Amino acid sequence: MHEMGIVLHMVKTLNETAKENDLKRIARVTLEVGEVSGIMTDLFEDCFDYFKAKHPIISDCKLVLKTIPAVTWCNSCEKTYETVRYGRTCPYCGSGETWLLTGNECVIKEIEAE
Amino acid sequence: MKIIKVGASITASNDRDADAIRAKMKEKKTLLINLMSSPGSGKTTFLSRLIKDMKDLKIGVMEADIESAVDAERIEALGAKAIQVHTSGMCHMDAGMTGKALDALDDGEHLDLIFLENVGNLICPAEYDTGAGLNIMILSVPEGHDKPLKYPLMFLKSDALIISKIDALPYFTFDLDACRKYTDDLNPGMPVFPLSAKAGDGMAEFEEWLRGKLADWTSETE
Numbered sequence: 001m002h003e004m005g006i007v008l009h010m011v012k013t014l015n016e017t018a019k020e021n022d023l024k025r026i027a028r029v030t031l032e033v034g035e036v037s038g039i040m041t042d043l044f045e046d047c048f049d050y051f052k053a054k055h056p057i058i059s060d061c062k063l064v065l066k067t068i069p070a071v072t073w074c075n076s077c078e079k080t081y082e083t084v085r086y087g088r089t090c091p092y093c094g095s096g097e098t099w100l101l102t103g104n105e106c107v108i109k110e111i112e113a114e
Numbered sequence: 115m116k117i118i119k120v121g122a123s124i125t126a127s128n129d130r131d132a133d134a135i136r137a138k139m140k141e142k143k144t145l146l147i148n149l150m151s152s153p154g155s156g157k158t159t160f161l162s163r164l165i166k167d168m169k170d171l172k173i174g175v176m177e178a179d180i181e182s183a184v185d186a187e188r189i190e191a192l193g194a195k196a197i198q199v200h201t202s203g204m205c206h207m208d209a210g211m212t213g214k215a216l217d218a219l220d221d222g223e224h225l226d227l228i229f230l231e232n233v234g235n236l237i238c239p240a241e242y243d244t245g246a247g248l249n250i251m252i253l254s255v256p257e258g259h260d261k262p263l264k265y266p267l268m269f270l271k272s273d274a275l276i277i278s279k280i281d282a283l284p285y286f287t288f289d290l291d292a293c294r295k296y297t298d299d300l301n302p303g304m305p306v307f308p309l310s311a312k313a314g315d316g317m318a319e320f321e322e323w324l325r326g327k328l329a330d331w332t333s334e335t336e
Contacts (some may be wrong), residue, residue, distance in 0.1 A: 010124045010292065106125070107123055108121070108124060108126075109116070
C-alpha cells in the first residue's frame with residue numbers, strides 16, 4: 001500500500017526530530033498535503049494509527065492534515081487556475097504549456113512536543 | 115509543550131539516504147540506473163538483451179519484486195551478477211531498501227552499471243528517490259500511447275523513455291508520434307528510444323546513449 005510507505009518515512013523523520021531536539025513525547029504533528037499529491041487522507045490516518053502502536057514517542061500523537069489547494073500556472077497567458085477543475089489545459093487560452101504551482105506538497109509543517 | 119517548526123518533506127529521510135547512495139556510487143564510478151515500468155513491459159527481456167550486447171561492461175542487476183526469484187535467475191543465466199530483492203508487499207523501492215540491496219550485491223568486484231529493476235508499477239516508484247544516477251522508464255506498445263496522460267509523474271521524473279515491443283506495432287493501435295508529443299509536453303527534450311529487445315531494433319541507439327551517460331558519470335567530479 002502506497003500510504004504505508006509514506007507514513008513509514010514520516011515516522012522515521014519524527015523519531016529523528018525527537019532525538020535531535022531531545023523530545024520525550026510528540027503530542028501533535030501538522031502535515032501539509034497537496035490536493036493532487038496522491039495521498040488518501042483516510043488511509044493515511046489508518047496507517048499512522050498502526051505505527052502509533054509501535055512507537056511510544058507518538059503513542060498519543062494527534063495527526064492534523066491541512067490540504068493545500070492545487071493551482072496551475074499557464075505560461076502562455078500568465079494566469080493561474082484551479083488544477084482539479086481544469087487539469088493540464090488552461091481554461092483561459094487553451095494552452096497546454098502549464099505547470100503545477102502548488103498542490104503536490106507532502107510536508108511535515110510542525111510538531112508539538114514535550 | 116513546545117512547538118518545533120520542521121518544514122521537512124515527509125520523505126526527507128529518504129532523500130538524504132538517496133543523496134548518500136549517489137555520492138557513494140560516484141566515488142565507485144558505478145552508474146546506478148533505476149528502471150521503472152508496468153508489470154509485463156519487458157524490463158527483464160530488455161536487460162537480457164543489453165547484457166548480451168554490452169559484454170565489455172560489468173553489469174549488476176537488482177530485481178525487485180513482491181515475490182519469487184524468476185527474474186534474477188533469468189539474468190544470472192546470462193552471466194551477469196544478479197540478486198533478487200523482495201519488497202515484502204511494498205509497491206516500490208526506496209533509498210533505504212536500495213542501499214541494503216547494493217550492499218548485498220557488492221562482493222568487492224567493480225561494476226560499471228547496476229540496474230535496479232523496480233517493482234512493476236507506474237505510480238509509486240516515481241515518488242521515491244532511490245539514489246540512482248539515471249531514471250529510465252519503459253512503456254510497452256501493448257500498454258497504449260496515452261500513458262503519459264494518465265501517469266504523468268513517472269514521465270516527469272525519468273531521464274529517458276524506452277518504448278518497448280515495437281515489433282508488435284502492426285498489431286496494436288499505438289500512435290508513436292502522439293506518445294512522443296505527450297511525453298515532450300511533460301518533459302521537454304527527454305530522449306525517447308523505440309526498440310524491440312526481441313528483434314534487436316533500436317537497441318544500438320539506446321546503448322550508445324547509455325555509454326555516453328556512463329562516460330559523463332565517471333568523468334564528472336562532485
